[in-house]
Amino acid sequence: xxxxxxxxxxxxxxxxxxxxxxxxxxxxxxxxxxxxxxxxxxxxxxxxxxxxxxxxxxxxxxxxxxxxxxxxxxxxxxxxxxxxxxxxxxxxxxxxxxxxxxxxxxxxxxxxxxxxxxxxxxxxxxxxxxxxxxxxxxxxxxxxxxxxxxxxxxxxxxxxxxxxxxxxxxxxxxxxxxxxxxxxxxxxxxxxxxxxxxxxxxxxxxxxxxxxxxxxxxxxxxxxxxxxxxxxxxxxxxxxxxxxxxxxxxxxxxxxxxxxxxxxxxxxxxxxxxxxxxxxxxxxxxxxxxxxxxxxxxxxxxxxxxxxxxxxxxxxxxxxxxxxxxxxxxxxxxxxxxxxxxxxxxxxxxxxxxxxxxxxxxxxxxxxxx
Numbered sequence: 508x509x510x511x512x513x514x515x516x517x518x519x520x521x522x523x524x525x526x527x528x529x530x531x532x533x534x535x536x537x538x539x540x541x542x543x544x545x546x547x548x549x550x551x552x553x554x555x556x557x558x559x560x561x562x563x564x565x566x567x568x569x570x571x572x573x574x575x576x577x578x579x580x581x582x583x584x585x586x587x588x589x590x591x592x593x594x595x596x597x598x599x600x601x602x603x604x605x606x607x608x609x610x611x612x613x614x615x616x617x618x619x620x621x622x623x624x625x626x627x628x629x630x631x632x633x634x635x636x637x638x639x640x641x642x643x644x645x646x647x648x649x650x651x652x653x654x655x656x657x658x659x660x661x662x663x664x665x666x667x668x669x670x671x672x673x674x675x676x677x678x679x680x681x682x683x684x685x686x687x688x689x690x691x692x693x694x695x696x697x698x699x700x701x702x703x704x705x706x707x708x709x710x711x712x713x714x715x716x717x718x719x720x721x722x723x724x725x726x727x728x729x730x731x732x733x734x735x736x737x738x739x740x741x742x743x744x745x746x747x748x749x750x751x752x753x754x755x756x757x758x759x760x761x762x763x764x765x766x767x768x769x770x771x772x773x774x775x776x777x778x779x780x781x782x783x784x785x786x787x788x789x790x791x792x793x794x795x796x797x798x799x800x801x802x803x804x805x806x807x808x809x810x811x812x813x814x815x816x817x818x819x820x821x822x823x824x825x826x827x828x829x830x831x832x833x834x835x836x837x838x839x840x841x842x843x844x845x846x847x848x849x850x851x852x853x854x855x856x857x858x859x860x861x862x863x864x865x866x867x868x869x870x871x872x873x874x875x876x877x
Contacts, residue, residue: 521761524548531762534628534664534820534839539758550627553754557624559673559813565620565772589735590767591665620772624752625666625818627759628839632662635822635837642835642844648858650828650851657826664839666760666818667741668732668768670775671749674725675811678787681804684717684797712799719794723787727815728779734769736823737834746841747819755818765818772814780809 521530521539528543538547583590630638636659643654689708696705727749731741753759770778784807791805820839825832828849835846 521758532628532759534631535634537627537629539761550756550758553624553756555623555754557752557754557815559815562672562772562776562812562814565814584735589733590769591735591764620768620816621755622668622816622818623755624815625755625759626747626749626752626820626840628664628763628820630820630822630837630839630842632664632822634842635662635664635839638837638842638844639824639826639835639846642846643848646848648851648854649848653828653848657828659824659826660832662822662824662837664763664820664822666763666765667736667821668766669817669819670730670732670768670770670772670779671727671815671817672725672730672776672779673727673811673813674779674783674809675722676725676783676787677720677722677808677810678791679718679720679806680791680794681716681718681802682791682795682800683714683802684795685712685714685799685801687712687798714801715797717795717797717800719791721787721790721794723790725783725786728782729819730770730775730778730782732768732770732775732816733766735766736821736836740834740836740845740847743845744836744838744843746838746843748840749817751840752815752817768816772816776812776814780807783807783809 522528523530523541523544523546525546526541526544528541530539530541530546530548532538532550533540533547536547538549540547639659640654643649643657646653687710689710691706692709693704693706695702697703729744729747729749731738733741768775784805787807788803788805792800792803795803822837822839824837825834827833831849833847833849835844837844
C-alpha cells in the first residue's frame with residue numbers, strides 16, 4: 508500500500524523530544540538542535556554507504572529525487588540560473604548565489620539524480636566570519652583599510668552539488684626534446700674608451716624527436732555542478748576531504764538550503780576530463796627528456812570511470828568596499844576562504860619602484876664597468 512505523501516513529509520520533520528519544537532542541524536555541535544530549548548540529538552544515520560557508481564551505468568539510470576526534510580520549495584534565479592531548494596517557511600526574495608531579486612518559485616525537480624553522500628557543515632556562521640576576516644588580513648597588495656571597511660552581506664550556508672570522478676588514464680605523447688649546448692662567441696665592448704674583443708658562451712638548443720607513454724589513476728576529481736557559483740572561485744578549493752563523506756541523511760539539511768545541480772553527469776565529466784588532461788600535460792611534460800621541449804602532443808584514453816553525486820557545505824556571501832561588491836566563499840568543512848578583493852595601485856606601484864631601486868643599486872655598486 509502506497510504511503511500518503513503527507514505522512515512521508517511528516518516523517519522527515521525533526522521534532523525535539525524535550526519540548527516538541529522544530530530541530531535543525533547545528534554546524535557548531537554537529538547535531539540536531541532545538542530552536543526553542545536548545546536540546547541536542549544526533550543526526551539519524553543515513554541509509555546505505557558511500558559508493559562509487561559506474562559512469563556508463565549512471566548515464567542510463569540513477570536514483571532520483573532529493574529526499575530532503577520537511578516541505579520543500581525551490582526557486583530558480585533568472586540571472587545566474589541557480590536552482591536552490593529551501594525549507595518551507597523560508598523565503599527566496601533574493602538569490603543565495605548572486606543576490607539578484609529575480610527569483611521564480613517552482614516545484615522541486617523530482618527527476619534529479621539524488622545525492623547519496625555529503626560532507627556535513629562543521630563551520631558555523633561565526634567561524635565563517637572569522638575565517639573571512641583572517642583571509643582579508645592576510646592578503647597582499649590590498650588597500651590598508653580593506654579589513655575595516657569591508658561590509659559582509661548576507662552570509663548564507665548552502666549545500667552545493669558536486670560530482671566526483673575516478674578514472675584510469677593512459678597517455679601517449681610525442682614532443683621535440685631540447686638539449687642545451689654552449690658555443691664560444693666573440694664580441695666587442697668598450698672599456699676605458701677602447702674597443703676590446705671578448706669571448707662569451709652562448710646557449711643553443713639541439714632538438715630531437717621524443718615519445719613515451721604513462722598511466723595514472725585519478726581519485727575524487729571534484730567538479731562543481733552549480734550554475735550560480737563562479738567557476739573561477741569554486742575550482743580553487745583545495746581542502747575538501749572527501750574521505751570524510753557520510754551517507755546522505757535528511758537531518759543534515761534540516762534548516763539549511765541545498766542547490767540542485769545544473770551541470771549534469773555528462774557535462775560534469777567533460778569538465779573533469781579537462782582537469783585530468785591538464786594534470787597529464789604537466790606529467791608528460793616532465794617525462795620529456797632533455798633540458799626543454801616543444802610541440803608536446805598528448806593522446807589520453809579514459810577507462811574505469813566512476814562517479815559520486817555529493818553535497819558539499821559552503822558559506823556564500825559578498826562584501827561591499829567603496830561601492831563595489833566582491834564575492835567570496837568559505838569551505839563549510841574546513842574554513843578555507845576563496846574570493847575576490849580589490850588591488851591597491853599605490854602599494855603595487857611602490858613595490859615596483861622599490862624593485863627598480865634595488866636593481867639600480869646592485870648595478871651601480873657591482874655591475875658597473877670599472
